[in-house]
Each structure stands twice: as C-alpha cells, then as structure tokens.
Amino acid sequence: MTSSLEQRYRRLLTLLPASYRRRWEDDMVRTFLECVGAEEDTEDAAYLRDHGRPDRGEVLSVLALATRLRLGGVGAEPRSRLRGDAIRAVALLGLLFHAVTAAVEIGVMPWLAGDFLPLPTPPTEPVFDLPGAPWRLAFNPLGLFAIAAFVALAVNQPRPARWLAAVPLVADWVARTYEAMFLPGGTPPTTWLIVLVNTGLVLALVAFHREAPPVRTRTWIRAFVAGVLLSPLYVIGMWTLPVEQELRFAALDWPGLCALSVSAAGIAYLVLRASAVARAAHWPLTLLFLGLAALALRGVSVADYVLRDGASAAVTAVCAAEAAILLVVCAPLAILAQRATRELSVDPADVPG
Structure with missing residues (x-):
C-alpha cells in the first residue's frame, strides 16, 4: 500500500x-x-x-x-535542450539590450544636463521616470548594474549576474509601486508590463545552471561594443528626426525600440539563416519569444497612448505600423520554431543509464 x-x-x-x-x-x-x-x-x-x-x-x-x-542539462531530451538554448539566448540578448541602453543613458547624461559644452544645447527631455533630482540621481547609476550583469554573464559567471540583474529590477518594482500609490494617475499599464518582462528576463537566468553550455565570451562582448558604437544613431534619431517631438518619442520609446530591434534581428536571421551562426536550431524560438514580448509591449503602449494621453492619429499609426512589422516578422519565425521542435525526437543515448 x-x-x-x-x-x-x-x-x-x-x-x-x-x-x-x-x-x-x-x-x-x-x-x-x-x-x-x-x-x-x-x-x-x-x-x-x-x-x-x-x-x-x-x-x-x-x-x-x-x-x-527541462532547460538543457545532461540527460535532457533534445527538445528540452532546444528550449534551454532559446531561454539562455533570450537572457543574453535581453541583458545585452539593457546594457547598451544603460550605456547610452549614462553617456548622454552630461549633455542632457547641459555640462558638455562642445555639443549644442539639448532639447527638452521627456519625463518618463519619477520626478525630482533625487530620483534621477538614484536611478541613473543603476544602469551600471545592468552593464555589470551582462558582462558577468558573458564571462560565464551566472551567479553574480543574477544578483547584479536583480538590483535594478527591485529598484524598478519599488519605484513603480511608489508611482501607483502616491502619484496622480498611477502607473501606466505599459510601465507595469515592462517591469513584468524584466522580471521574466531575470528569472530566465536560472537556465544558466552548472550543466549549461558555456557562453561564447568574445562574441557577446563584441556584440556589446558594436551596440554601444551604433547607439549614437538612436540618440540622433530621438532628438533630430525632422518630425514632431511627440511622434519621435512615441516611435522610439522603450516599446518602440524593442519592437524595432527585434524586427531588425528577425529580418537579419531570415535573410542570413543559411550561415553557420544562424543555423543553430534555437534561434527561431529565441527571436519568437522576444518578438511576442515586444509585440505585447507595443500593443499595450498603443492603448496607453490612445486611452490615457489622447494621442494623435499620426502617433497611433506609427506605433501600429511597428507592431504590424513585428507581427509579419514573427509569423515565419513561428513556423521555423515549430518545424525545429517537431524535427527533434528523444535520443535514448542522451538519457543516463
């Protein structure tokens, strides 16, 4: 019994x-x-x-x-290894995105403060965070934790990476809770969704267990350097595109930047998937995970702009176009991800005896 x-x-x-x-x-x-x-x-x-x-x-x-x-350890089924590789790539790409944007924010701080005289006076900055200098002084240095978390993960130190990534996440939860409780209008749904996506990103770091394959350090450090070198294009676009400021800030806000980045990565993969790097089976699933998260962010942000801020038709159209492009890119990725998963079968040799 x-x-x-x-x-x-x-x-x-x-x-x-x-x-x-x-x-x-x-x-x-x-x-x-x-x-x-x-x-x-x-x-x-x-x-x-x-x-x-x-x-x-x-x-x-x-x-x-x-x-x-379930995430690709010794004795795991091929499908589990595929999921594990995809989640690890999601975590790496997510931390890379946060590290690059943090480097950009830290780099432009002197200019936005008017302390970098060789450059022209900066335009009026949109207010996205909590008001007041103390909050700015507290939150801007948190970008250093995002950079440190990515570097730690890239050099195969996942445990420090988890703690470093958790610091800005906890600060974000505290800030948004403060907004919801004490500021007029509370916290927009888009902001809460961003916090939830970041929470999922930190939780994805559990996929870097002791039996996970090592991270290719040189590849990811080079990706970070390339992202920082290309970041002036974003700054120039945010402040100098010949369109209305409201339209620029809506098109290149955080959900918009996520949507454009994932769309560009998805298109690049679909064009170059015959190459040796892109042939890895997990990339369609990785980009699909990122695409669905970015699509949710862009969709909720459009609703926020329309319902909360009374956005113009032009703003709504641009944001909807970004979502449509991302949706078109995600469709073939979903087909490729399903095909890659279906082609994998359990190999008895992979199960320890």
Whole structure:
C-alpha cells in the first residue's frame, strides 16, 4: 500500500520530464524512503509514512534537477535542450539590450544636463521616470548594474549576474509601486508590463545552471561594443528626426525600440539563416519569444497612448505600423520554431543509464 509520504514525493517528481520519470521514478522513490527511514518497522517511521513530507532540501534538489533536465542539462531530451538554448539566448540578448541602453543613458547624461559644452544645447527631455533630482540621481547609476550583469554573464559567471540583474529590477518594482500609490494617475499599464518582462528576463537566468553550455565570451562582448558604437544613431534619431517631438518619442520609446530591434534581428536571421551562426536550431524560438514580448509591449503602449494621453492619429499609426512589422516578422519565425521542435525526437543515448 502506498503511504502518504510516498504519494507526496511522487507528486513532487511530476516536475521532472515524463521520459525521465519513466526510467528513474521508482528508484528515486525507493532511495528517498530509505534515506528518511520511512521503511523501518518503528512507530516514528509509521508516523512519518502517514504525515511526513519531503523536506526543503529534497524539494530544492528536485527543482534543480527539473531545471537542468527541462532547460538543457545532461540527460535532457533534445527538445528540452532546444528550449534551454532559446531561454539562455533570450537572457543574453535581453541583458545585452539593457546594457547598451544603460550605456547610452549614462553617456548622454552630461549633455542632457547641459555640462558638455562642445555639443549644442539639448532639447527638452521627456519625463518618463519619477520626478525630482533625487530620483534621477538614484536611478541613473543603476544602469551600471545592468552593464555589470551582462558582462558577468558573458564571462560565464551566472551567479553574480543574477544578483547584479536583480538590483535594478527591485529598484524598478519599488519605484513603480511608489508611482501607483502616491502619484496622480498611477502607473501606466505599459510601465507595469515592462517591469513584468524584466522580471521574466531575470528569472530566465536560472537556465544558466552548472550543466549549461558555456557562453561564447568574445562574441557577446563584441556584440556589446558594436551596440554601444551604433547607439549614437538612436540618440540622433530621438532628438533630430525632422518630425514632431511627440511622434519621435512615441516611435522610439522603450516599446518602440524593442519592437524595432527585434524586427531588425528577425529580418537579419531570415535573410542570413543559411550561415553557420544562424543555423543553430534555437534561434527561431529565441527571436519568437522576444518578438511576442515586444509585440505585447507595443500593443499595450498603443492603448496607453490612445486611452490615457489622447494621442494623435499620426502617433497611433506609427506605433501600429511597428507592431504590424513585428507581427509579419514573427509569423515565419513561428513556423521555423515549430518545424525545429517537431524535427527533434528523444535520443535514448542522451538519457543516463
């Protein structure tokens, strides 16, 4: 007869992939019951069988194993490795995006403050964050944590990267909660969605477990340098495009920049996918994940502009065009991602015996 403790442990093991459980579940259950002494013929063992639960250490051990198996560890199915590679690439690209934008924000601070005399006087800056100099002084240096988190991950130090990435995320949650509670109008839905997307990005760092493949340091550091070198194009576009300021800020705000960046990356992949780098099976799924997040941000931001700010028809049209382009790019990526997933099958040699 199955005891309550065994039932609870088997429920915990449902976190593991089905193929792994079919091979190892009975052995794991037997080992667990022996280790806790539940199979002994004593009064304490009988009480444990009826009322016991897996302790915290065992739960964490199973969670860690499930993460490694479902996100590309040793013994993982090919589809799990595909998911793991895609999530790791999402985390790297997301941190790269944050690191580059943080470098841009830090770099233009002297100019926006009017302290960099060789350049012309900056135009009026849109107010996106909390009001007041103390908040600006507190939040601008947080960009250094984003840069440090990306560099740590790029040099294969995922544990420090998680802590570094969590600092600006926690600060963002505090700031948005303050806005929602004390500022007129509260926090726009787009801002909350950005915070949630960033939260998902930090959680994606769990995919860098000890059995994950190493990050190609040179490739990602070069990508960061290239992004910083290309960033003046964004600054020039934000401040000097010959269109109304409202239209520039709407088209190149955070959701717009995400939509344009992912669209450009998706188009580049579709054009160059025959190359050696782009042939990696996880790239369509990676770009699809990013595309869906960017599409949600752009869609909610359009609703914000129309319902909260009474945006003009031109602003609505530009934002809708960005969303439409992204949707067109995501369609073939979804087909390629589904094809790559369908072509993978379980290789028995990959399951430890």
